Amino acid sequence: RSVPLSTDMSDEEFAKNYLKELYAMQEDNTPSFGRKVSEMSLKLSEMQEFFGLKVTGTLDAETLEMMKQPRCGVPDVAA
């Protein structure tokens, strides 16, 4: 079950911070011409695969719920 967050961040902003912290997602400041898949989508896929969720590469409700569960602050993948 999800745990309420003490934050005013939007879900997408929250997800970005989660992926930066735990999946080594870089801040994307460059234009994305020619990129077929965004890094956020790739990192979401990594996270969904790790937790055995349906791998969609998108921020669905199930993935967000998983992100909001209490957890260890150590990354799931190598930095």
Next chain:
Amino acid sequence: YRADSSSNKWPTNKLTYRIENYTPDMSVAEVDDSIQRALQVWARVTPLKFTRIYSGIADIMISFAVGDHGDGSPFDGPNGFLAHAFGPADGLGGDTHFDDDETFTFKSSNGYNLFLVAAHEFGHALGLDHSTDPGALMNARYTYRDVDSFVLPRDDVRKIQALYGSNPEIPDKPEPTPPPTPNACDPRLVLDAVTGLRGETYFFKNKFFWRSHPQMPQTEQFLIKSFWPELPGDIDAALEDPSADLVYIFKGQKVWALNGYDVVNRKSLSSFRLPATVKKINAAVYDESTGKMLFFVGKSYYSFDTNNKKMDKGYPKQVEERFPGMTGKVTAAFQNNGFTYLFSGPRVFEFNESTLMRVLGNKHFLQC
């Protein structure tokens, strides 16, 4: 922290630890005891020895901190990240920090149990990564489990012993067998119980359950205690009474009534008017077409009228009378889309009313 575990271990089996400060949530003695027991979780299955020091630099420096505490990985306030630890190395290596914006507890399931959080973090401090096994202590998600009967799961034992080897000392009493996480692909898998819950189906086995949503192809596996901390493992039976939005969980003479994630009532098996000779049931199902609860005991079953709150007359009857072809003991049961599914060991018998339609395996329901 580096995830390259194969080279990420301490070069010695003799490690020191120091508790630098304390959380106000617990007494000093409770923190000391929780930390010591959390380290022993790993010491019991390896040659590792932990010695506490009270000054100077220890291999594992333990502290409680909030927000930005100077290691480049700030904590985030209540919930979210609970703690973190650095893998084996000099300096920060091995150090373990707890987010003191959390409420830590000694024995209770309210708040976050310090022993469980610490045991997980010390796994990192010794060189372990997160595990994808939902039953593993090293799974990234915090899950409350019974602290008094805690036994390090098999996945964690295998991984820590791959780094440090097993404990060469013969213990005074044999260690309990590490509990494995049930595998949906095991053809010999015999489920404990199956029930619906608000449109989803829950399949119970030992301390775990799989959760299946009709619109989702995947089934997820969880520890029972992660949803209902009060419930035991190894349950006998479960059924949903959708008209009352209640799920009943049976173990021996005890019955728990659940409304979603809340335990709303505790009853005894006798409250269902079963004879006193019935000490436990093997399976149960709510028949939506009749409003009856069917309780399976061996090769017989009882029928309980939920409207009149009494046992129907003429029971027990042989299961095969109502479900021809069902000759074995019913070990689990549930209804879905008008079909009744009776589990007997690893086989599942699908009935439409009293007609046997198919004989299936667990894989029909569980993703493998």
